[in-house]
Amino acid sequence: AQKVTQAQTEISVVEKEDVTLDCVYETRDTTYYLFWYKQPPSGELVFLIRRNSFDEQNEISGRYSWNFQKSTSSFNFTITASQVVDSAVYFCALISGGSARQLTFGSGTQLTVLP
C-alpha cells in the first residue's frame, strides 16, 4: 500500500515570503516516483516535478526548489519570494513499484499569497 500525507491543509503568507509545503510518503517498495502538481484557481492540474527514489539530489527551478529526503520519507516543496500568482492548491503524489500503475495523491495544501 502507498500513502501520501500533506498535513498542511491551508497556508497563508504575505508576498515575498518564503514558504515550504510538506509532503510525507509511505511505501514498502524501494523503487518509487514522487510528483508535485499545482492546481490554480482556474482548476486545471499542472505538473511541476517528478523524482525517482534513486536520486536524492535536491532540485531548483527558478523560485521553486524541492528537498527529497529518504531518511524521513519526505519530499518538501519550497517557494522562494512567493508571489500572488503562486496561490493555488498543491498536490504531492506517489507511484511505487516497477510495474505500478496507480498514482496516489495527497489531500493537497491550499496556499494563499497575500499582496
Next chain:
Amino acid sequence: NAGVTQTPKFQVLKTGQSMTLQCAQDMNHEYMSWYRQDPGMGLRLIHYSVGAGITDQGEVPNGYNVSRSTTEDFPLRLLSAAPSQTSVYFCASSRNLAGGRGEQFFGPGTRLTVL
C-alpha cells in the same frame, strides 16, 4: 495538439439518471485514467487503462464503468447517479505511467452535481 479534452464542463443530474463523461487525447498516450476530486480528499483514482481494450479498477470504482475501444477515447459511465457522486472529475493521460516514467496530463475537469 489539443491535449486532453473533457466534455461536458458542467452537468446536473437527478438521482438515478445515467450519463457518460467523455475524455479524449490526441497525444497517442497508452495510459489513461479517471479521478474524482472531493474537498479535503485530493484526487482519487476511479479507473484506469494501460491501452486499448485493457481497463482496471482504481481506488473508488463502485458506481462507474469504463471501456477503451480506441487509444484516443476513455469514456466514464455513471449507470445510476447518486448524490455521493457529486464531484469534479478529471481525466488524465500519460505516455507510460508504469514505473512512474511518464508525467500525467490532465483534462480541464467536469463538475458534476447529482440532486
